[in-house]
Amino acid sequence: MHLKTEDLTRLEIEYDSGVIPPPYSHIFKLKIGFGKNFLESQLDMVYTEREEILEEEILNEGFTMDDDFHFQGEIHKIWEKSIKELYAKTKWSNKKLDEEGGIKVLAKDLHGQFSRTVPINQQEWQFFAQDYIQAIYEVSQKEAPLTIHYLIRESNDEIEVSLTVKFSVRKMELIVNGVEKEADWEETKTLLSHIFIPDYDYGLAKEKKPDQQGNFIDCGDGYWHELGKGVINIDDSFDAVSKIKKGFKKLISS
Numbered sequence: 001m002h003l004k005t006e007d008l009t010r011l012e013i014e015y016d017s018g019v020i021p022p023p024y025s026h027i028f029k030l031k032i033g034f035g036k037n038f039l040e041s042q043l044d045m046v047y048t049e050r051e052e053i054l055e056e057e058i059l060n061e062g063f064t065m066d067d068d069f070h071f072q073g074e075i076h077k078i079w080e081k082s083i084k085e086l087y088a089k090t091k092w093s094n095k096k097l098d099e100e101g102g103i104k105v106l107a108k109d110l111h112g113q114f115s116r117t118v119p120i121n122q123q124e125w126q127f128f129a130q131d132y133i134q135a136i137y138e139v140s141q142k143e144a145p146l147t148i149h150y151l152i153r154e155s156n157d158e159i160e161v162s163l164t165v166k167f168s169v170r171k172m173e174l175i176v177n178g179v180e181k182e183a184d185w186e187e188t189k190t191l192l193s194h195i196f197i198p199d200y201d202y203g204l205a206k207e208k209k210p211d212q213q214g215n216f217i218d219c220g221d222g223y224w225h226e227l228g229k230g231v232i233n234i235d236d237s238f239d240a241v242s243k244i245k246k247g248f249k250k251l252i253s254s
Contacts, residue, residue, distance in 0.1 A: 002117075005088040007109040009034055013129050018101020022049040023058040023067075030129060032083065038074040043136050045069040071136050078170050079132060086128055092117040103129065131189075135167040148195065149218040150248045151209065161248060165192065176252055183251060191247035195219065197233075197240040204230035215245055 013030040033040035108114045137143040150161040164173040172183035205223040215227040
């Protein structure tokens with residue numbers, strides 16, 4: 001049963017990573033209550049099946065021995081519109097999740113009715129949940145907002161871009177050569193998705209800002225990579241490097 005979007009008082013998003021092996025396998029439950037001035041939010045993230053592998057394997061994959069995370073607090077109301085729009089357009093399945101895992105959603109309304117179903121548009125819900133969890137990480141100060149630096153250096157011109165992604169308030173802070181500019185959240189999110197597709201060769205990366213001609217990017221870790229040399233497409237059918245260049249040129253000219 002699909003409840004009326006305008007009557008929603010609470011959504012609970014449950015995720016199971018399915019057959020993904022440890023230490024990556026995990027489950028989470030995200031509870032979102034629609035209040036007057038904020039979204040009352042609770043997150044319980046638990047990594048699973050780690051007793052089956054050695055501590056060394058967990059640490060070698062970049063994890064710690066205590067990656068579970070729990071949060072209860074307030075998230076900015078700016079998120080309410082996007083989650084309700086997602087709920088309103090979603091079509092639902094009565095099927096249960098299989099071994100591949102995925103998301104199921106529990107909705108409650110002001111009449112006391114509730115609905116527990118599986119969204120057909122799984123990927124959209126997973127992307128939304130990831131973004132919302134990132135907002136929680138920022139609010140809880142588990143992680144700082146991501147800042148990406150981009151440099152275009154030509155023979156007689158230099159353009160330096162700083163892009164800070166603030167999931168907590170769904171805002172992109174864009175600075176081009178020291179001047180603050182507007183950046184659309186959804187459009188810039190698309191650019192971000194392209195940035196993390198290619199392969200980054202850290203053997204060719206520089207810790208100092210490059211002084212030669214080219215297009216360079218620092219993804220927030222202090223290392224500068226040259227697009228086309230240290231940033232390489234991993235799929236011949238999708239030219240992510242070109243999309244990154246075009247995306248930043250569009251940001252600059254907006």
